[in-house]
Amino acid sequence: MNRRSGLTLLELSLAMGLLAVVSIQIVGAMNSAAKKTDAEIERTHVESQARFVLRKIGFAIMGSHPDSLVPDTNSPLATTSIRYQVSLGVTDGEMVWSEPEKVALEEAVRQVYWSDNPDADEERRIVWTSLVAPYLEGEIPNGMDDNGNGLIDEKGLSFTIDRNAIRMSLTLERRLDSGELQQSTVTNTVTCRNTIGGWREAE
Amino acid sequence: MTLIEVTVALVIFGVAAGMLLHVLTNSQMLRRLNREQQIAASAAQNMMEEIRNTPFRDIVRQHDRDPFNDLDGPGTAQGWSFQVDGLDAMVGSEGGVAGEIVLPLINIGTDILPVWQVREDIGDERLGLPRDLNGDILVDSNDHSDDYSILPVVVIVRWNGYKGERTLRLFSSLTQIMEEAP
Numbered sequence: 001m002n003r004r005s006g007l008t009l010l011e012l013s014l015a016m017g018l019l020a021v022v023s024i025q026i027v028g029a030m031n032s033a034a035k036k037t038d039a040e041i042e043r044t045h046v047e048s049q050a051r052f053v054l055r056k057i058g059f060a061i062m063g064s065h066p067d068s069l070v071p072d073t074n075s076p077l078a079t080t081s082i083r084y085q086v087s088l089g090v091t092d093g094e095m096v097w098s099e100p101e102k103v104a105l106e107e108a109v110r111q112v113y114w115s116d117n118p119d120a121d122e123e124r125r126i127v128w129t130s131l132v133a134p135y136l137e138g139e140i141p142n143g144m145d146d147n148g149n150g151l152i153d154e155k156g157l158s159f160t161i162d163r164n165a166i167r168m169s170l171t172l173e174r175r176l177d178s179g180e181l182q183q184s185t186v187t188n189t190v191t192c193r194n195t196i197g198g199w200r201e202a203e
Numbered sequence: 204m205t206l207i208e209v210t211v212a213l214v215i216f217g218v219a220a221g222m223l224l225h226v227l228t229n230s231q232m233l234r235r236l237n238r239e240q241q242i243a244a245s246a247a248q249n250m251m252e253e254i255r256n257t258p259f260r261d262i263v264r265q266h267d268r269d270p271f272n273d274l275d276g277p278g279t280a281q282g283w284s285f286q287v288d289g290l291d292a293m294v295g296s297e298g299g300v301a302g303e304i305v306l307p308l309i310n311i312g313t314d315i316l317p318v319w320q321v322r323e324d325i326g327d328e329r330l331g332l333p334r335d336l337n338g339d340i341l342v343d344s345n346d347h348s349d350d351y352s353i354l355p356v357v358v359i360v361r362w363n364g365y366k367g368e369r370t371l372r373l374f375s376s377l378t379q380i381m382e383e384a385p
Contacts, residue, residue: 007205015209022213026220033227040234051241165256188245189252 042176046131047184050172053112053129054188057103057168060114063087066164066192068097078151078158080105082166083118087194095194105132105157112157112170132156133171137185149187164191235365239290243360246287246302247373250358253281254304259379262356263348266304267319290362305357307332320346321354329372330355353378 007015061069063086070083081104088096102118105111110132115125133156138147145152149169151160156171171185257265264272265280273280285302286292292301307330312318323342325332333342336351358373 007209011206011209015206015213018213019209022217026217026224029224030220030227033224033231037227037231040231044234044238047238047241051245163256165252186245187249189249189256191252191255 039176039178039180039182042174043182043184046172046174046182047186049129049131050170050184050186054168054170054186056128057112057114058188058190060084060086060101060103061166062190062193064192065097065194066161068100069161069166069192078154078160080107080155080157080159082159082161103128105155107134107155110134110156129172131172131174133173133183135171136169137171137183164195165189166192232365239362239364239369240371242287242289243301243362243369243371244373246285246290247358247360247371250285250302250304251356251373251375254356254358255375255377259354259377260349262354262377263306263308263319263321263351266306267308268310269317269319287360287362290360290364293361293363293368296361301360301362303359303361305329305359307336307351307355319348321348321351323347329357329374331374331376 061082061084064084065087068083068085071079081102083100083102085097085100088098090096099117102115104113104115104118106113109130111130112128112132113125114128115123117123135141136147136149136151136154136156136158139151139154140146141153143152151158154169156173158169160167167187167189169185169187171183173181173183175181254262254266261274264274266283268283270278270280270282281304283304283306284298284300285304287301290301292299297303305327307321307323307325307327308319309322309325310317310319321336322344323333323336324344332355334353334355335342336353336355337347338352354377356375356377358375360371362369
């Protein structure tokens with residue numbers, strides 16, 4: 001009997017067809033998953049950065065006295081900078097306060113920076129983040145509270161002060177390769193811990 | 204090569220691709236779970252800071268379940284619950300919100316006419332009760348709304364997450380700072 005080995009044309013076509021169908025489905029699913037993952041990773045990065053910066057600002061301000069805060073701005077007015085002095089400890093029974101420090105948004109370059117001795121010749125600045133959105137997520141400059149947070153036309157970094165608490169919000173944004181604008185907004189509240197002993201402006 | 208061999212190869216290829224997809228979706232799921240956790244932790248911390256910002260003697264009035272004792276008029280205070288943006292409250296949760304503030308309070312009145320008291324003798328493990336709240340070294344059954352010197356607080360966030368119901372609890376013991384002392 002003459003038995004043929006290998007594939008017939010029909011078998012080969014069937015196998016190729018199967019391979020093509022399965023491959024297309026798998027590649028499609030993997031592409032979609034990879035795109036989703038990329039977008040998710042990007043969003044996580046931006047959000048983590050926003051959280052990290054607000055936590056850093058929170059830790060910086062936490063040791064201050066509420067009377068040292070400038071400007072003392074309450075809702076619905078927000079400010080893009082905050083100046084404060086932190087307690088350095090007690091010497092001879094007197095509380096020692098630091099030189100003024102400042103955290104602010106530099107709108108022109110969309111950066112948040114920390115500085116000590118602000119506005120002085122020896123001012124030292126450190127940029128804490130870039131990518132700050134011009135306005136907080138959902139807000140447009142129209143004299144109204146568009147995002148329902150009680151603030152009007154607040155910028156990408158905003159501070160409000162209520163008694164001993166400082167509420168801060170930050171929106172970071174990045175344009176993805178797909179052209180989509182990815183925004184992440186984080187809000188944080190800290191209370192000034194050093195309220196005992198009074199505060200005296202450093203000379 | 205036979206059809207069976209091609210089919211086996213395809214199956215192996217499919218299983219490998221499936222495993223890769225599984226890893227991708229799993230990492231995506233983990234990121235979502237972490238994000239939920241971060242939102243919940245951040246909301247709980249922010250609420251704890253808000254409570255800390257309330258004058259010590261007013262914390263109970265501003266964060267209890269009685270809207271009629273609020274400092275600036277009925278219903279003006281934060282109360283015992285709060286909404287958490289970005290998280291869905293559990294189905295059937297009281298008030299339909301994800302955040303809850305738990306204080307050492309007990310209602311000795313009725314549902315219609317509630318009378319809330321700060322008590323040391325409540326058996327609430329979340330708050331570390333029973334314990335002395337006014338510093339007299341005794342655990343009694345009196346109302347300590349006006350003389351508590353330590354106030355245990357738990358901020359709870361319960362939400363319906365990507366993988367089911369989740370809960371986060373943040374505990375703190377607040378005390379009066381010297382400048383506020385009478």
